[in-house]
Amino acid sequence: MLSSPVTLEAPVLSVIGTPELRSRLEEEYKEPLAWVRMGYTGELNGTVELVLKSAEAAHLAAVLSEDLHPDNDLDAVRSAMISEVGNVVINAVIGTLSNSLGLHLRFTVPQFMEGEVDSLLTGLEDPELPKVLLVRTRFYVQTLDIEGHILLYFSLATFREFRSHVKRYGNLGSE
Amino acid sequence: VDFSGFDSIPIGICLIDRDFIVCSWNLCLRDWTGLSDAEVLDRDLRDIYPAFRRGIYTSRLEMLFSGGPPVVFSPRLHSGLFASPETARKKHVYHINVSPFLKEGESLALFAVQDISSEYQRSRELKQALEENRILLRELNHRTKNNYSMLLSLLELQKETLFDSRDEEIIDILISRIYSIQRVQEHLALQSDSLRILLGEYLRNLAGDILDSGSSLYSPDTHIEADAIELEPGKAIPLGMILAELITNSLKHAFTAIGGEIRIDAEEKNGMVTIRYQDSGPGRAGPPKNDGMGLRLNEAFAQQLGGSFRQLQGPGAPTVIDFPL
Numbered sequence: 024m025l026s027s028p029v030t031l032e033a034p035v036l037s038v039i040g041t042p043e044l045r046s047r048l049e050e051e052y053k054e055p056l057a058w059v060r061m062g063y064t065g066e067l068n069g070t071v072e073l074v075l076k077s078a079e080a081a082h083l084a085a086v087l088s089e090d091l092h093p094d095n096d097l098d099a100v101r102s103a104m105i106s107e108v109g110n111v112v113i114n115a116v117i118g119t120l121s122n123s124l125g126l127h128l129r130f131t132v133p134q135f136m137e138g139e140v141d142s143l144l145t146g147l148e149d150p151e152l153p154k155v156l157l158v159r160t161r162f163y164v165q166t167l168d169i170e171g172h173i174l175l176y177f178s179l180a181t182f183r184e185f186r187s188h189v190k191r192y193g194n195l196g197s198e
Numbered sequence: 199v200d201f202s203g204f205d206s207i208p209i210g211i212c213l214i215d216r217d218f219i220v221c222s223w224n225l226c227l228r229d230w231t232g233l234s235d236a237e238v239l240d241r242d243l244r245d246i247y248p249a250f251r252r253g254i255y256t257s258r259l260e261m262l263f264s265g266g267p268p269v270v271f272s273p274r275l276h277s278g279l280f281a282s283p284e285t286a287r288k289k290h291v292y293h294i295n296v297s298p299f300l301k302e303g304e305s306l307a308l309f310a311v312q313d314i315s316s317e318y319q320r321s322r323e324l325k326q327a328l329e330e331n332r333i334l335l336r337e338l339n340h341r342t343k344n345n346y347s348m349l350l351s352l353l354e355l356q357k358e359t360l361f362d363s364r365d366e367e368i369i370d371i372l373i374s375r376i377y378s379i380q381r382v383q384e385h386l387a388l389q390s391d392s393l394r395i396l397l398g399e400y401l402r403n404l405a406g407d408i409l410d411s412g413s414s415l416y417s418p419d420t421h422i423e424a425d426a427i428e429l430e431p432g433k434a435i436p437l438g439m440i441l442a443e444l445i446t447n448s449l450k451h452a453f454t455a456i457g458g459e460i461r462i463d464a465e466e467k468n469g470m471v472t473i474r475y476q477d478s479g480p481g482r483a484g485p486p487k488n489d490g491m492g493l494r495l496n497e498a499f500a501q502q503l504g505g506s507f508r509q510l511q512g513p514g515a516p517t518v519i520d521f522p523l
Binding site for chain 1: 258261267271272274275291298314321324325
């Protein structure tokens, strides 16, 4: 992609409800956020997001575009670049997940957004989307060390489906 | 399959199969690239645009053909894709989304090519204008700083030619007031990304300037405690004027020997700032004179802050300034 590898550190996973997600994100992020969102349907339904601090996203874009006078604002061109980085990271994570679990999913194109935690969670605190797989990871692009979160939202029905796929994968044989 | 419907879509559409053979090339792409259907259809996209031979494209598109998620190619990182002809007057800048597209059970890749040339151009112009403004502001700050220094030097020179010590006091007060304005300007010049001034740092610098200016024989210790309060410049200047006046008065009246002390405490509660000023002197002999120039000025500056200025009785000539943030 960027002529430089994106390296993901071993992630820390937790499955939580959306109210807990709000309090965790509000505790962690006091500053504006930037995120790339992709929806998915098929054997599972939900949304996947890569969340970064807005200033770190701007820094990342500045380094990738070799911008000599970076600022903290993301213009259209730099937002597109962050969309691409998000797309690569999400595709790598989702690609591995769906290949390992043998899932067939269809995805929407990535959308880039900016705002506070409130905007991030808008429309996602639906009672039908009660479970979130929160993946906290650190990733490196070139010499940059950037920490971000990958959020995987599932609808209630498909979360059970996801759990059974994971159990099958882990040969736990719950079904 | 008839793909002519793509011609009515206002973005570029290109469809390729797993072997990179072009199946559809819509009107927008014909217009932007100058390549006709005959020049493109049924040809390998990699022969038309050799950049697509690079591993970063083949590997990402391979994932898509195998049922993976859509792929984004952003303009800054992939400027050569679907390039305009050399002779074109307008060079297009594209943001490209590639999504899977199923045709009769066959998996194709659909390139949705969005022309963002005008946004790109606007963004470049804005960036250039911002850089020019930064240079101008730096130059302006530099000149303003020089002007303040020149003004202070002129006043210092003027002091040497005076015969009456009372005139010297007036010039000292003027010098300390200029310092307070200069400090605000320096804070703003240093914090180019913020128009707020950190109160604690501002008070420490201001007191330091006045005490180091050599206008007094005494150099009292200063103790400044301030909550994390940020002021807008419109408030910092009148507050600086009041404190410059108070410090000058302390230097003039409070101390009779080395070892004095000036204490300034600033706290914020419910949007109100309270500043308490006190020195280690004996205090005023009587109530403050209402007709004093200094007092009238301080009351006027407090009014400018939308607050109050109170001088209390007792040792240390305690003074309280209240104002809303």
